[in-house]
Amino acid sequence: MKATIVSMGDSKGILIPVTILKQCNIEEKAEIEVENGKIIIMPAKTEPRKGWAQAFRKMNQNKDDELIIDDNIDLDMGEWEW
Numbered sequence: 001m002k003a004t005i006v007s008m009g010d011s012k013g014i015l016i017p018v019t020i021l022k023q024c025n026i027e028e029k030a031e032i033e034v035e036n037g038k039i040i041i042m043p044a045k046t047e048p049r050k051g052w053a054q055a056f057r058k059m060n061q062n063k064d065d066e067l068i069i070d071d072n073i074d075l076d077m078g079e080w081e082w
Contacts, residue, residue, distance in 0.1 A: 016041075 029044035059065040
């Protein structure tokens with residue numbers, strides 16, 4: 001399908017048919033990215049951290065929530081040798 005680029009104030013836009021938006025589950029908001037010279041339009045995440053609490057509890061139960069970096073590390077790098 002070809003679409004015409006139209007002026008919208010100081011911007012440009014493309015009218016996307018409702019049927020295409022419905023097929024992509026895009027309602028009120030969308031996320032837009034550029035990848036390899038292509039514009040990618042996706043449904044916006046309405047609950048970006050949904051499920052995090054449950055995932056963290058599961059990590060804790062599996063003892064998979066240990067610190068990766070030691071708390072005693074010299075973050076000022078004063079003792080580091082370069």
